Amino acid sequence: MSDHDLDLEQTALFALGCLNQEEAQAARRHLMNCTLCSDEYALLAPTGDALALSAESGAQEYTLPLRRVKKKLLAQIKPAKTTQFRWYQGIAAIACCIAIGASFWAYTRKSDDIHPTSQSADVRLSPQTVALLLAPGTKRYPLAHGTVLIDNHGLYLILTRLPALPPGHVFQAWTLAKGAKKMQPDRIFTDSLDDLTAIQLMANPATTSAVALSIEPSGGSLQPTTPALFVRRVG
Amino acid sequence: MSVNEADMLLERIRNGDTKAFEQLYDRYSRLVFGIALRMLGDTASAEDVLQSLFFMLWTSPHRYRGGNFRAWLCRVARNRALDILRQRSAHVSAELTEDLVLDHATEDSLNHHLDRACVQAALAQLPAEQRVPIELGFFEGIPHEEIARRIATPLGTVKTRIRSGLHRLRKFLTPEVAP
């Protein structure tokens, strides 16, 4: 057996995903410099991927868990979209409040645009919407670096001076429903440093008793895995 | 569902279309749930993986950067299940890369026409001495040294069998391709 047979075997293990972290890194480096092994990887990685298809569950007994998870997901994602639609109908009201918003902006903001690289760009609030949120009747719950806002339509998180995120991590908001003991996962975003971040959360403002924020692995978590940056009682 | 259909649904999801999200879920939830259940062995953990993965698709659809969506989804599901296995045991191997844009291998057309039945049939044709280490490595995330220990076979032999098993599997899955 030649040295290269050993490399080719290591490449097959890499394609199957059964090398440890260090070996996987070494295999990745080798692939970048070896045509023979990268050709082998190109052949075998899709075969490894195909293995996953053999696990697809066709069994009738799993219909119930699949429905249960779908129901939970739809409950998580639907309210935010409904309320978001309402803001855009409120353009006239926004226009009246721009003056108030502008002064808020000058006070808190270091740059002019909300960070475009956010994972949750679709739920970012425009400066005009922040102005609307500062209208009389909006409840404010101050934080050390920001505020939680509640109006009739939604629950909003306005943050400044977030810490820098470690690579592969995101900020994740959490909400506690009144009477509940467990925080529910809410929006995920990646802004950091001195930019102002303003987000509408998914939770129903009428039934929320606390809001928290933590740093989680990319993609978010179902339960917080790190200590909260803050926990704020609201309502 | 074709690759283009999945891409179109993801584009609609980026625009906040919950109907598209439901369609994507209906199409792929059995696959994600099946992978997680096979790897973790209990429905509660498999439901957690399913929920967190689809929640991620809704909040961060841009994490899929192109290529074969189903292959990417399988890798993400496997990696999430590996995270849970890692909490249960120290013997878990490294994750598969999820960046298919950089991983030209997954541009391969092999997987587009495959389904559960034909992969299961191909696996059944492999001799147990090749199939068992491949399944232990893939579904249980066990590194090769641990596989060798479990099946009481020299490490070099295990590596050779995994490689030849993968080549043979590829041949079964794409009969027109030489091994």
Ligand SMILES: [Zn+2]
């Ligand atoms: Zn090589």
